[in-house]
Amino acid sequence: MFQDLQTKIWSGFYPANQQLPSENELAKQYHVSRITSKRALQELANIGLVQRRQGSGTFVRRGLRLRTLTKQILLVIPFTPESGLGDYITGIRAVLANQQQTLTVIDNHQFAQTSLTKIAADFDGIIYYPQNLATELSTLQQYTLAHMPLVLLDQTATGLPISAVVADNTQGGYLATQTLINNNHQRIIFLAQSDFAQSLNSSVAQRYFGYLQALAEQDLTFAVDPQQAHQLTTNQFADLLPFLEMAHVTGIVTENDLLALATMAFLQKNGVQIPQQFSIIGFDNITRSASSSPQLSTITQDFHTIGRQAAGLLQERIENPFDPDLKQITVPVKLTPRASINLLKNN
Structure with missing residues (x-):
């Protein structure tokens, strides 16, 4: 009964804003109990095809539009x-x-x-x-x-x-940070090219939250805030090396592989050895991450x-x-x- 009514709605037999037969009328029409007809109408309401109006009955939703599928x-x-x-x-x-x-x-x-x-x-x-x-x-x-x-x-x-x-971006940020912690790193930063402080629902923000979660679980109090995470990548990493030295950073988590590869290239250009001086983890596992020197550790999305x-x-x-x-x-x-x-x- 439910399937038949649904088919009739989608075929246009019952057009938009059309009132459907009452529970009693449907019970007689389909030779079922009133409980069954009531359940069928409620199921149609549950999937949004009809609206049950108190004291008036059940109507096909007023905004229903039938479209020809293009494939x-x-x-x-x-x-x-x-x-x-x-x-x-x-x-x-x-x-x-x-x-x-x-x-x-x-x-x-x-x-x-x-x-x-x-x-x-x-x-x-x-x-x-x-x-x-x-x-x-x-x-x-x-x-x-x-x-x-x-x-x-x-x-x-x-x-x-x-x-x-x-x-699962939060899991990814957590996993990257926890991996560095498991390798004895305690001074770990998060780097981002996007200003995610203005968009806390973004994937980058979720990765940052995972970073904070891993640090907090291990009682590590050193962390960068969202503004620092973004600022350290601006102006071609102008502030990055001084910050790394001043803060005694040894581990870096980046918002994605592109930023990780750019960070590695910048550090290597300035005589820094990876991973001897800094360990770096990216996110996404893009093709280039497996061919970089050294090969980039990363969080893999399926x-x-x-x-x-x-x-x-x-x-x-x-x-x-x-x-x-x-x-x-x-x-x-x-x-x-x-x-x-x-x-x-x-x-």
Whole structure:
């Protein structure tokens, strides 16, 4: 009964704002008990297809719009697939292949320049990797209010009504810091190119929180604050070497591999030996991290799994973009140890 009513709503048999038959009428029509018909109507309400109005009855939601599926999915990402910064596409396409769907990839700027009307006409749903969620939210809210199927990659915010799949960034920051602590490092800093103090829901902020958690668990009181973490990378690391020497730092956790590699290059250019003088851990396990000298220790995200999970969530949103159950999935990370970590002696 529930399935049949759902099919009739999506087929347009019961259009938007149409009142459904009463519980008693449905019980007679389907030859079931009133309890069964009541449960079916409540299940429809639970997935957002109908609204039960006190004293009036049950109505198909007023904002229901029937769309012809194009079998086209849009991935919006702020870097090129060839950059080596994260292969989400393989995982996404594995899911889309089962649905006979095609993937189109564009960048965030191109997306911002394209109208919602055109995007909605051309695509069944969107997987969106924010470049800066705070500044892009005004655009994303339009798609949310239009009930365009949408799933976020990498970033989300508490209470944000958009499904999302993220790596466990807090676990990653914790694991990187704990690894350095296990190698006898106690003077550990966190470096970031982004000013995450202004965006505490960002992935970088979550990695920083993991860094603080690991330090606190081991009663280590030395740490950099968010402003320092960012300031030490500005002006081509102008303040980094003096700070490292003054604070007797031996371990460095960075927001990502690109920053870790840039930090290593800067230090080596200035005669510093890695890992003999400083141990460094990055985040992401990009292709270049395995070919650097020394090879970079890093926190590995499972990009394929993140892509598959995001595509799976998007299929659910396409099936019913009005479902109030907005899922947030966190995918575990792991340490990939390499030569940029050194066991500190006589600490």
